[in-house]
Amino acid sequence: MVIPHIYIERGKGDLNGLPFFKTNNKRNMKRNINISDDAGAIIILESIKTNQKNRNHIVDLLYNHLSDHAISTIIDLAITDKEPTLVKKGDVIYFPNDEKYDIIDVDIDVLRDNNVYAGDNKLYAIIKDDQSYSSGFNPWYHKFDVDVISHDDNGKLILLFKSIAFERLKLADKPLIKIIHNDLNKKEEDLPF
Numbered sequence: 001m002v003i004p005h006i007y008i009e010r011g012k013g014d015l016n017g018l019p020f021f022k023t024n025n026k027r028n029m030k031r032n033i034n035i036s037d038d039a040g041a042i043i044i045l046e047s048i049k050t051n052q053k054n055r056n057h058i059v060d061l062l063y064n065h066l067s068d069h070a071i072s073t074i075i076d077l078a079i080t081d082k083e084p085t086l087v088k089k090g091d092v093i094y095f096p097n098d099e100k101y102d103i104i105d106v107d108i109d110v111l112r113d114n115n116v117y118a119g120d121n122k123l124y125a126i127i128k129d130d131q132s133y134s135s136g137f138n139p140w141y142h143k144f145d146v147d148v149i150s151h152d153d154n155g156k157l158i159l160l161f162k163s164i165a166f167e168r169l170k171l172a173d174k175p176l177i178k179i180i181h182n183d184l185n186k187k188e189e190d191l192p193f
Helices: 037-047 055-065 068-079 108-113 175-189
Strands: 006-008 033-035 092-096 117-119 122-130 143-151 157-165
Touching: 037 055, 037 068, 055 068, 092 175, 108 117, 108 143, 122 157, 122 175, 143 175, 157 175
Parallel strands: 006 033
Antiparallel strands: 092 122, 117 122, 122 143, 143 157
């Protein structure tokens, strides 16, 4: 599960005439909603205890020094009741293989025949790492390196490297995908070159 994201459009808007909005955690939100910096700051400010020392400075520091992804994630956490599901290395995920992003050319029938098609033009992959420069794995990072299960021109399953944005991936409980991934990884390691 990926929590719905509210995207910040920096430097636009003011406090006058802010629209009232709420989230319904029961429906799947697929829209990106642009809000002003002021609205984002208010949401973050409201999520910090009112008696917190230096509350305004904390919000100012967070809002001016974090990425848009980090700010939208903080806002998501502040306005939703659900616990976030964080990915880790080796997790099976699926993502949309759509034309907005770098599309992977696949034959859906080949993937179906091998039980590795996620349906609805979605592909399975395994989390390899985050794209941060830190030495440890950061499950909050905005982009992840993944091994996508695809196929070659002869219909043989292969792994393709791809980077996937945090908000585009969803966790999948598919042990078979992990087994197939591990088998494909072993075959690649056995190559003499």
